[in-house]
Amino acid sequence: MAKHRVYAMSFAKVYPMYVAKAEKKGRTKAEVDEIIFWLTGHTPESLNQVIDDETDIETFIADAPRLNPDRLLIKGVVCGVRVEEVEEETMREIRYLDKLIDELARGKAMEKILRVPA
Numbered sequence: 001m002a003k004h005r006v007y008a009m010s011f012a013k014v015y016p017m018y019v020a021k022a023e024k025k026g027r028t029k030a031e032v033d034e035i036i037f038w039l040t041g042h043t044p045e046s047l048n049q050v051i052d053d054e055t056d057i058e059t060f061i062a063d064a065p066r067l068n069p070d071r072l073l074i075k076g077v078v079c080g081v082r083v084e085e086v087e088e089e090t091m092r093e094i095r096y097l098d099k100l101i102d103e104l105a106r107g108k109a110m111e112k113i114l115r116v117p118a
Contacts, residue, residue: 007058007090012051018101025105035100038114041066061093071096073115078102 019029036042041064042050050060061067071093075084078099086092103113 008056010054011057011060012054014057015051018097021101021105025107027104027107031104031110032101034110035104035113036097039068039071039097039100040064041068057094058090061090067093070115074099 015032018032022028022032033044033047036047037044040060043065046065055063072084074096076082076099078095081095083092083095083099086095100113104110
């Protein structure tokens, strides 16, 4: 099976786009990082290493220290696709991150984005 082109893209190329999207809407790089840490279990050090190494997105997801089990609570549409219905596992994980960044850019509170119980 052919590898999706998006998988071969370096996370270091995508990350600044996430930050720019957030900052354009008055949010911060720190909030983007908090989302990534929550979703993947990365630390500031391991995230910087992934960026410095230009790790591809597939490896970024596959080697995440600890994918948050609460990510399964992420529902909704991003890029015209319902995230919870994406069958291919790696693409679904990428869409989870896209959805969280989209929620941040739309002004949603961090506790809602990070699925903190009320």
